[in-house]
Amino acid sequence: MIGDFWRGVGGRLAERWVAALFSPTFAFWVGGLLAWLARSGARDDGWTSRVLAFGRELQGQPAIVQGIYVVAPLTLIVLSGLALQQLVFPVLRALEGYWPAPFTPLANRLRARLSRRSDVQTLRLRQLAARSLPELTADELAERARLERRHRRIPAQRVQRMPTRLGNSLRASESRIRARYGLDPIVCWPRLWLLLPETARQQTTAAYASMLLTVQVFICGVLFTVWTVWSWWALPVGLLVAAAAYARMLPAASALGDVVESCFDVHRRLLYQAAHWPLPTNPRDERTEGTRLTTYLHTSTRSPEPAFVQPAEFPSPGP
Structure with missing residues (x-):
């Protein structure tokens, strides 16, 4: 009976393992295990034989015991991944520069430095x-593109x-x-998201x-340094992973901003239509009407003013 149960859930467990194998938390715990094994190896050269003996012993255990392992x-x-998800948004806000009041002088100095540059x-x-x-x-063209x-x-x-x-x-x-x-966008994006076509949603998601994901890798890199208590190399590895994740975070944030900006470029008309708000007639008036619509929402x-527009009264977007 137990064997049939484990065979029944084996497929779902395999799917969970595949997802877990590619998660930052998996790398975090495996790195911690390696750090612990490295420490054990430094004290006792027989840790490899003990691991093999444990594997042979596990094979002789009942299915329920093997399933628990x-x-x-x-x-x-999985639980570590859920906890990591709770940390993502506070850490992201901190990395963006939304800091508590005691850090205001530091924020002002950094802001001034970036502004001068x-x-x-x-x-x-x-x-x-x-x-x-x-x-x-050619060098000036490359410099211009970079700037x-x-x-x-x-x-x-x-x-x-x-x-x-x-x-x-x-x-x-923004x-x-x-x-x-x-x-x-802070006010309008949640409304526009509900109106976007599926392709735009998929690209944004x-x-x-x-x-x-880069934020999660950054957090795991920082937390990885706790394994330094077992192996010294955990500190440089953790800091290197965190630095690489932050470097990758910058183009990822730029790509996200470009996608959101493109959604407004192409689909902002949907927001006016859903709110029954008159469409701007020219680019000069659009900024004024957009501000009024934002205030209304x-x-x-x-x-x-203005009078609501019925869907049938909106001009056709054309072919």
């Missing part, structure tokens, strides 16, 4: 942009800048949406999941 590590990894790069970019492409050398990418990753206004590169990268896309369309209004 299979399920217990998987349960530990950005201003120097912007001045250089303007100098290169003022010249025609045929006048630029344009960096320019997109920091808000144009100093007051909107954050003390970290990650925070500026995410804030920059500020461009607000400046271009008058729509506040994939970009968001990619960034969250955020705080509502009792004003009789």
Whole structure:
């Protein structure tokens, strides 16, 4: 009976193991096990033989005991993954630069430092942009492309800048949406998400999941340093993993910002239609109407203007 039970759930357990094998928590616990084994090996050269003996002993145990040895590590990894998910958002906010009040002086210094560097790069970019492409050398063309990418990753206004590169990268896309369309993405994005076509949702979800994965790897890298109590190499490995994850986090955040910005570029009309709000008639008026729509969605209004538009009254988007 027990054997039939384990055969019945074997497929589902295998799927869980496959998912767990590619999770940051699995690497974290395996690294801790290796650090412990390395410490045991340093004290006793017979740890390998003990592991093999344990494997042979396990083969002779009943199916229920073998199942416990299979399920217990998987349960530990899954529970660790759930705990890791709870840490992702607070850590992400900290990496963006949303720090408590006691850290305000530090945040201001870092913000000023990044702003000075950005201003120097912007001045250089303007100098290169003022010249025609045929006048630029290959090195200057590469420099211009690099400076344009960096320019997109920091808000144009100093007051909107954050003390970290990650925070500026995410804030920059928000500020461009607000400046271009008058729509506040913090207010409008949850509403627009409900209206997006499936393709746009999939692209956004994939970009968001990619960034969250880098945050999880960063957290596991930092926590990996606790295994230093067993093996010294856990400290440099953990710090190296955390640094690599943060470096990968920056392009992931930029990609997410580009996807969200593209959703507003292409599908913002859906937000006006769902709110029965009159569509802007030209780019100049769109910023004003977008600001009014944001205010309406955020705080509502009792004003009789503008008059709601029925779906049949919206102009056709064309072929």
